[in-house]
Amino acid sequence: MKIITINTDGGARGNPGPAGIGIVVSDGKNKLAEIKEKIGETTNNVAEYRAVIKALDWLQENIDQIKPDRINFNLDSMLIVNQIIGKYRIKQEHLKLLNQNIQEKIKLFNIPINFNYIPRTQNKISDKLVNQVLDEKTSLSNK
Numbered sequence: 001m002k003i004i005t006i007n008t009d010g011g012a013r014g015n016p017g018p019a020g021i022g023i024v025v026s027d028g029k030n031k032l033a034e035i036k037e038k039i040g041e042t043t044n045n046v047a048e049y050r051a052v053i054k055a056l057d058w059l060q061e062n063i064d065q066i067k068p069d070r071i072n073f074n075l076d077s078m079l080i081v082n083q084i085i086g087k088y089r090i091k092q093e094h095l096k097l098l099n100q101n102i103q104e105k106i107k108l109f110n111i112p113i114n115f116n117y118i119p120r121t122q123n124k125i126s127d128k129l130v131n132q133v134l135d136e137k138t139s140l141s142n143k
Helices: 044-066 078-084 093-106 124-135
Strands: 003-012 017-026 031-042 070-075 113-117
Touching: 003 031, 003 044, 003 124, 017 044, 017 124, 031 044, 031 124, 044 070, 044 078, 044 093, 078 093, 078 113
Parallel strands: 003 070, 070 113
Antiparallel strands: 003 017, 017 031
């Protein structure tokens, strides 16, 4: 069984403030992708959601090459995990829309996709990617 693990993280400095996302995709043996991106001014929660959305987009583009049997998402935000799996209610309308986007994307895959909470100490690489992108000086060449 081929299991793909996707660690995502999102963060904002100032909350709201300049925000970024970090994503690490691996198959247990090899790192398949590392993605980091500035996403403008927003909150930590929006950044966490945007990281999952970006990872699902990457997965959709690469699913035929990697052919996974299962996908495990690991996030260090218990709130976002519990909102995605439907355990927690979402009060803010903008977060509801992001969650709906995720739910619609999940339906496109015919494989199990799990969302797990992990402590921040186990999400160091994704967190590092967020900090790298937030530490970069803004220029036209940076994304």
